[in-house]
Amino acid sequence: MLTKNAKPIQREKRINGDLIFRWVTALFALSILAILALMLFEMARQSLPALETFGWKFVTTSEWDAVGGVFGALPYIYGSVVSSVFALLLATPLSIGAALFITEICPKRWGAIIAPLVELLAAIPSVIYGLWGVLVMAPWLQSTVEPWLIEHLGFIPLFQGAPYGVSMLAAIFILMIMVVPIITSITKEVLLAVPQNQKEAAIALGATRWETIRTAILPYGKSGILGAAILGLGRAVGETMAVTMVIGNAPKISLSLLAPAYTMPSVIANEFAEATTKLHSSALMEIGLILLIVTLIINALARLLIWSVSKGPGGAA
Template sequence: MDKRYIAEDRFAIERRMHPFRRSPGVGRPVSPDTLGDPLFQWFSTAVALGVVGLLVLITVILSLAAQDSIRTFGLGFLTGNVWNPVPPLVFGAVPFVYGTLVTSALALLFGVPISLGIAIFLSELSPPWLRIPLTYVVELLAAVPSVVYGLWGIFVLGPVMRVSVEPVVQDIFGFLPIFQGNPIGTDKFTAGVILAIMIIPTISAVSREALLAVPDNQREAALSLGATRWETTRVAVLRYARAGIFGAIILGLGRAVGETMAVTMTIGNRNAISVSLFDQGQTIASWIANNFLNATDPLELSALIELGLVLMLMSLVINVFARLMLGRVLRRGEGAA
């Protein structure tokens, strides 16, 4: 008797939770959806398309504003390495593209292993009581404004790099051209380290999600073959989650490529291409930030905007490339299926 009552009650609750399966006399009476549904659908569609429109609009407006520069320099803008704001006006993007690529690569080099370590600890190794607080702290890193990272970079990280880190690196690896010259602490190396710190929360949080999504039966499969904890993580977990981890890395790279404030404050701001990481440099974002207010000639302004367009295209290329790579990795994973 009791059991039947409970079963009926549960049936009724279930019905109420599924409005489309509502039967007469059960749950709240339904008013025919004359307005709510279409309105909601219209709103969702509008905001979704709005995002696409916004991207197009930004591209169009940037292109229009950069028109002068595009007409004047053509492809020379992408191959030139001179930025001359006094007549004869010549503007080229190469040093900034170079600086952006170098600092972003450094950021990934330092950031990815640390982020994966954090993600593996949080999802596989951490005692349960530490898991949630630590996750919050890592995410808090993402909430620190980049200008604060910049200040910290100037007053704390820079001097440490100059006095302790860079000379040591030079002692060991000084035979490599990338570690030659006079370590000054405000250079591409420092900017790369700052960027690494800034992308760690992104990469580790997204990777952690990917690792948590790996079913436990995969871990059990490896453990039952006599795998150690690390082997289980490597064979069963990391492999299974590699697509998600790759996505996380690309997300981090996207942030590193576009990051402006902290890099501007630590990279030393010198418009030059040099092999040594201990030399000052410039990224696209930092150059725009440094020169936007001082651009007196309309052509220089136009060139700066074209630089912005280049940055946008770079992000686009990275994303498309990442997606292609991802597709290849996944296909190979599934064999010829």
């Protein structure tokens, strides 16, 4: 009788343990969402003075005068958008090429070595990228690349002006280097998820390696690759230290990539500790709120695109 009664007791304990574990893990998951909601609420509350004072003019005007109490965030929004988009345009083809080389072209033993080295770039602190950008890249741009661009492509508004070195172009290059590991890593996983029989079918029909990649591999993973690129965009939009050190920090809008500029994270990092008035702090907090919302939207869109690959036809993971 003791043995027969022990089994239901053990089963009941196991069920209770599973239930407790389920609720504890659910609490952990909900706590993350609660922290995010608290951040949004607190930033919105701190932004109210600027929202009430400037309204929509805050994102459509360019004047930023801390002494006069007039704040317009358009130059910072412009700088963030331009630097991130151009960095993404440069980084995406490079990342796709690197991922294709690792997964489809190089021997597996070399791919196993190269892939971790590429991903290791993401672990380098951004301030190290910034130091390298200030001490090495910016002088090189000023003495070599920017004079060449002015001489040969100066008729294009993007490349007009003086070679400052620290400029929008420097920020674009530093962001490109920083987002390449992220896009490459995710793209590699997307390409590895392409079913082997799909590749073999293309080869059986007489396709070359390039034709197999173009017709069988890239179309299958295009949503995941796009999601990887958008995740890289989210990383680029929120980057602070490296961009602050190389972009020049000039609050103006210029079509030229050779001119100094400013971004939303940079102005927060530079001015928040020095803000002496409530309106100034509120304006910086509103910039932070805009940055947070934009980053959340970008990352959510990227996750949806990657999820569409994992749940799409073929069952890619």
